[in-house]
Amino acid sequence: MRAGDLLVDIGPLRTSRDFRAIFIARVVSLFGLGMATVALSAQVFGMTRSTFGVAVVGMIMSVTVLVGSLWGGWMADRTDRRTLILWARGSAALAFAGLAVNAFLPTAELWAIYLCVAWDGLATGVSVTALMAVAPTLVRPDQLPAAGALISLTGEIGSVTAPFIGGVLLAASGPGPVFAFTAVTTGITTLLLLRLRPLPPFKDEEGGPDGAEDSGSPLAAFRFAVRNRVVGGLVALGGVTALFNMPVVLFPELVYTEFGGGDVMLGVLYTAPACGAILVSATSGWITRAARPGRLLLTAAFVGGLAIIGFGLSGSAAVAFAMLVVGGAAGTVYEILEYALVQHNTPDRLRGRIVSVITAQGTAGDVVGDVEVALVARWFSPAGAAIVNGAVCAAAALVVAATVPGLRRATLPREEPDDDAPPTGDGEAPVPAGDIRPAAA
Structure with a gap:
């Protein structure tokens, strides 16, 4: 194996315009979210002087993300996924704007924080599920591991760098500007995702090649x-x-x-x-x-x-x-x-x-x-x-x-990449990678 074969495969970014849009939007979004996480924990602890108060925020987020994921998964199989993603990311931007407005008030309200966190959790659950459901239709089947590696890399880099940057901004200006920055970055991700083509769920024959009925x-x-x-x-x-x-x-x-x-x-x-x-x-x-x-x-x-x-x-x-x-x-x-x-x-x-x-x-x-x-x-x-x-x-x-x-x-x-093939997303949609068939097909 050549040394170059060890490096992360950026093939999905080269060949798919739609995957590039999702990737860039994810990078922008993760930095805002990582910064907001630090500011939110610090703000709630400062208001409650209680670790339990911070834990309640995490619990609300986890429960609402769970609900949003389950509902979003059901909706992603019934409606255009591009529309679902755009509505979810736009809703998340409103949640962070609400956190920013609350933080700029003379006295921030704890109930408002919990409400905004719950709203963001629902929106995040929907958007994450819809984005994961649509990604395989944007790249070739042989590029799925590479797409997963790129998604993982952005998440880990964001988890290391964004909290540090958020802590510096928090110390310099307080939680309000951090939340405002996150609202702006989330809004930017929504605009980036406007480039996606319509993405309705793939309709195959009743029951499908796997034999599983779908009611x-x-x-x-x-x-x-x-x-x-x-x-x-x-x-x-x-x-x-x-x-x-x-x-x-x-x-x-x-x-x-x-x-x-x-x-x-x-x-x-x-x-x-x-x-x-x-x-x-x-x-x-x-x-x-x-x-x-x-x-x-x-x-x-x-x-x-x-x-x-x-x-x-x-x-x-x-x-x-x-x-x-x-x-x-x-x-x-x-x-x-x-x-x-x-x-x-x-x-x-x-x-x-x-x-x-x-x-x-x-x-x-x-x-x-x-x-x-x-x-x-x-x-x-x-x-x-x-x-x-x-x-x-x-x-x-x-x-x-x-x-x-x-x-x-x-x-x-394990198809070899075709460098002369037109980029996915600029022409016809690829065959859905999840369509069950022999690996060589």
Whole structure:
């Protein structure tokens, strides 16, 4: 393999005008959102002097994102996805404008913050689900892993840089300008997405080539997942890994009581998974060219579980940091391949609802998983809770590998790029990548 093959594949950006628009809009949006997250936590804590008050904001956001994802997935399979995305992003801009107006008032109102956060959560859930459902129709089937890697890379870079910039702006001018900046960037993303062509859901014959009937009900997606071994295996494994994933809620207690560190060490640990994720995303060429993506995904899930176990056994901040980097890297390999395999193996008429299930798993897993690991930490210890979580994730990967051979043997199209082909989005729409057919088709 050439050294250049290790670099992230930017083919989807070269060949698809619509994917470029989504990618640029995502980059702009992530910087605004990352900055707003810091300002929102600081503002609520300053008003309530309570960590619980900050936790309530997170809970409201998680619940409304969950609701928005499920509803957005259903709507994405019934209406033009471009229209749905534009309405959702425009609504999110209004939510941030409301936060900015409230912050500029002589006395900010807590109820207004909760209301705006709930509104933004609903809009975010809808837009994320619709964007994920439409992305596979904008790139060639063989470019799905590369598209997933590019999406992952922007997310991780934003998670590292945007909070720092937001903290600097917050210290200089307070939360109001930060929220106003986020409202502007969200509005800009809406304008960028106006370039998208109409994106109605793909209509195929009743029942489709996969044999799954579609009554338009959300339950149709669950019936499809049960019948499709690749998607069903991913949903099962994703449910476990979402619930028993990286126990970030344990970081403060481990740093202050076992590692003997302070705030700087805590911040370093929080950035460790993102460091691993950026490293993998930036060198993801080997992932997008994997001959056995299903087997590689299962291996990544297993290694991620071992990394969490290693974090629990570390006993020092340096070893813990290294284990978190490995865990973040393994998690990104998993996410890139999960994205590609789900999109390729799901028919377009069901993609919105299947994506909403995957998104809901992650959202609910973050909330319930924090409670789970906190309870286990009380019964054992913070380190013991991390070991339990890692063992469950590693065991789940082994069980799914043994019992779901369809996922273990899953492949992706490996068509060679055609540099002379017209860019996708400037001519006819590509064949939907989720239309089930042999990989070579």
